[in-house]
Amino acid sequence: MRFHWTHKHAGLLTLILFALLLAEMVLSLGLGRFRLHTTEILRVLLHTRLWHAGGTFYDVPWVVVEIIRLPRILMVTLCGVGLALAGATMQGVFRNPLVGPDVVGVSQGASLGGVLAILLGWQPMGIVAMAFGFGLVGLLLAFVLARLAGRTSTLALVLSGIIIGSFFSSFLGLAQYYADPQTQLPGITYWLLGSFASATYQKVTIVAAATLLAGCGLLLLRWRINLFSLNETDAAMLGTNLERLRWIVIAFVVLLVASQVSVSGGVGWVGLIIPHLARMLVGPEHSKLLPASGFLGGIYLLTMDDLARSMASQEIPIGLLTGIVGAPVFAILFWKTQSKGWIHD
Amino acid sequence: MTDPVIAFKGLGHAYQPGDWVFRDYSAQVKRGEVFALLGPNGCGKTTLLKILLGAMKPLAGSVHQHVSVGFVPQIFQVSFDYTSLDMVLMGRARKIGLFSTPTQTDRDAAYAALERFGVADLAQRPFHELSGGQRQLVIFARAVVSEAELLLLDEPTSALDLRNQAMILDWITRLSRHDGLTVVFTTHNPQHALAVADNALLMLGQERYVCGTAREALSEDNLKALYCVDIRRVSIGYMGKQVETLVTVFAPGDDEITGREKKNASE
Numbered sequence: 052m053r054f055h056w057t058h059k060h061a062g063l064l065t066l067i068l069f070a071l072l073l074a075e076m077v078l079s080l081g082l083g084r085f086r087l088h089t090t091e092i093l094r095v096l097l098h099t100r101l102w103h104a105g106g107t108f109y110d111v112p113w114v115v116v117e118i119i120r121l122p123r124i125l126m127v128t129l130c131g132v133g134l135a136l137a138g139a140t141m142q143g144v145f146r147n148p149l150v151g152p153d154v155v156g157v158s159q160g161a162s163l164g165g166v167l168a169i170l171l172g173w174q175p176m177g178i179v180a181m182a183f184g185f186g187l188v189g190l191l192l193a194f195v196l197a198r199l200a201g202r203t204s205t206l207a208l209v210l211s212g213i214i215i216g217s218f219f220s221s222f223l224g225l226a227q228y229y230a231d232p233q234t235q236l237p238g239i240t241y242w243l244l245g246s247f248a249s250a251t252y253q254k255v256t257i258v259a260a261a262t263l264l265a266g267c268g269l270l271l272l273r274w275r276i277n278l279f280s281l282n283e284t285d286a287a288m289l290g291t292n293l294e295r296l297r298w299i300v301i302a303f304v305v306l307l308v309a310s311q312v313s314v315s316g317g318v319g320w321v322g323l324i325i326p327h328l329a330r331m332l333v334g335p336e337h338s339k340l341l342p343a344s345g346f347l348g349g350i351y352l353l354t355m356d357d358l359a360r361s362m363a364s365q366e367i368p369i370g371l372l373t374g375i376v377g378a379p380v381f382a383i384l385f386w387k388t389q390s391k392g393w394i395h396d
Numbered sequence: 397m398t399d400p401v402i403a404f405k406g407l408g409h410a411y412q413p414g415d416w417v418f419r420d421y422s423a424q425v426k427r428g429e430v431f432a433l434l435g436p437n438g439c440g441k442t443t444l445l446k447i448l449l450g451a452m453k454p455l456a457g458s459v460h461q462h463v464s465v466g467f468v469p470q471i472f473q474v475s476f477d478y479t480s481l482d483m484v485l486m487g488r489a490r491k492i493g494l495f496s497t498p499t500q501t502d503r504d505a506a507y508a509a510l511e512r513f514g515v516a517d518l519a520q521r522p523f524h525e526l527s528g529g530q531r532q533l534v535i536f537a538r539a540v541v542s543e544a545e546l547l548l549l550d551e552p553t554s555a556l557d558l559r560n561q562a563m564i565l566d567w568i569t570r571l572s573r574h575d576g577l578t579v580v581f582t583t584h585n586p587q588h589a590l591a592v593a594d595n596a597l598l599m600l601g602q603e604r605y606v607c608g609t610a611r612e613a614l615s616e617d618n619l620k621a622l623y624c625v626d627i628r629r630v631s632i633g634y635m636g637k638q639v640e641t642l643v644t645v646f647a648p649g650d651d652e653i654t655g656r657e658k659k660n661a662s663e
Contacts (some may be wrong), residue, residue, distance in 0.1 A: 131589065275494065277486060
């Protein structure tokens with residue numbers, strides 16, 4: 052049976068997703084080798100903030116929660132929210148639910164930028180700047196290539212994205228080839244696989260600033276993103292300059308993706324599958340889709356990270372896990388949701 | 397109320413150099429009038445409409461148009477299955493601020509527009525699930541809700557059944573007469589043009605066109621030249637009035653009245 056959530060239901064669902072995300076964040080603080088009960092977590096969190104703000108409070112649960120897990124969980128959540136927002140936006144902008152930051156050259160560009168920054172020793176802000184710059188270059192090249200092919204259709208853009216992505220991947224390989232195998236290569240390889248293990252409050256600040264700026268920008272433009280599903284003529288008649296809006300929106304997307312790549316390396320699939328799931332829940336209208344996608348992205352990436360650090364004795368790089376889980380999930384979604392929330396050509 | 401809303405002079409366009417689709421077309425559309433564009437397939441009606449919209453630059457000539465425009469395209473596809481209400485709300489884009497979302501006023505206006513076209517019950521239905529005719533009515537509602545001064549309609553009745561065709565024609569007349577909107581529409585049905593248009597432009601060939609009042613332009617001779625089909629203009633009694641309409645003579649297989657037989661006869 053087909054049905055569509057009304058505006059009221061979508062709002063309620065989004066609130067539920069937000070509550071679930073907050074609950075999962077608290078519960079995730081207790082997961083890991085050193086397991087902590089929820090009451091213990093709340094005691095540490097509240098005690099630190101309400102009674103010992105600025106003071107010393109150095110028991111083991113405090114160290115585990117405040118120093119090790121909290122920055123990581125904040126970072127994972129922010130990245131999950133950012134990637135899902137980026138994915139939902141890209142799919143809206145390119146009128147195609149198969150498009151994600153990975154597909155149009157942004158992620159590969161950001162990865163190459165990050166690796167170059169590591170090679171040049173420009174850490175940590177250099178990684179953000181280079182990841183952002185190269186992410187934007189990746190997308191621009193994909194756009195230019197699609198235009199040279201005479202079209203800005205999604206298929207042309209996706210094909211161009213694949214070409215640019217492969218091109219950047221070759222340079223990534225070259226950078227790895229020339230990296231010092233003792234000092235640089237292990238760091239680059241681990242960074243590319245994607246991990247939140249090296250989370251720090253400094254990195255949280257970087258990704259929080261980017262996610263807040265770009266996320267708020269996209270959320271403010273959320274209704275306008277609907278207009279991208281119209282063709283240029285139609286949108287122009289409705290008084291909207293899509294070309295200018297597209298670039299503003301894409302700049303926000305690149306900022307989101309680049310900030311995530313810069314702090315945690317390659318984490319794929321989130322921006323592709325989460326918007327699909329969110330669309331099934333709240334429908335395709337971007338005013339509702341974007342907030343729901345963001346919260347669902349946070350929940351999903353947090354779950355993946357919880358699994359990555361608790362499934363085996365040694366932590367599994369989260370980029371591997373999101374790929375292993377993401378591909379089959381996407382295949383199922385593709386099969387089951389052909390007409391639930393999006394229309395294919 | 398007679399100042400032109402659109403005026404074009406010496407207008408021409410070609411997709412291949414030298415291969416003009418149309419050339420040296422001039423006309424003007426006055427405020428509040430209904431203007432029909434007619435021509436056979438491939439004569440450039442949609443191209444001309446896109447140029448009037450400002451979506452395409454003509455290769456020759458100039459267009460003067462400076463009012464807000466609402467557009468109803470011939471084919472309408474969306475990538476995601478927005479509800480009909482979402483689709484109509486998009487028509488409010490000019491009224492909704494860059495960082496805003498639709499207000500209750502916008503929603504009320506969208507519902508009212510859907511109601512006006514008799515499709516309010518489809519408001520929450522996914523747009524892509526609607527029939528061609530229902531889609532057309534929703535897009536019509538979207539154009540109206542945009543509060544544009546000029547509506548450009550690309551074959552607005554092509555996907556509709558007779559009841560809905562009559563409804564759209566009725567709305568074209570009402571929007572022009574009561575709301576003071578200027579309406580330009582393309583059509584393959586000269587009967588529709590005669591019924592609602594004040595003026596008409598018949599695209600006879602690259603540099604041949606007829607432009608004038610609908611009654612004058614839609615003569616039997618002009619229509620024969622336009623479509624190479626016999627069309628008779630008849631006057632019939634309807635509801636106590638004499639109404640002029642056009643009747644196309646289709647007689648497949650009847651050698652006595654087909655063009656082939658006539659051609660032979662004329663030889």
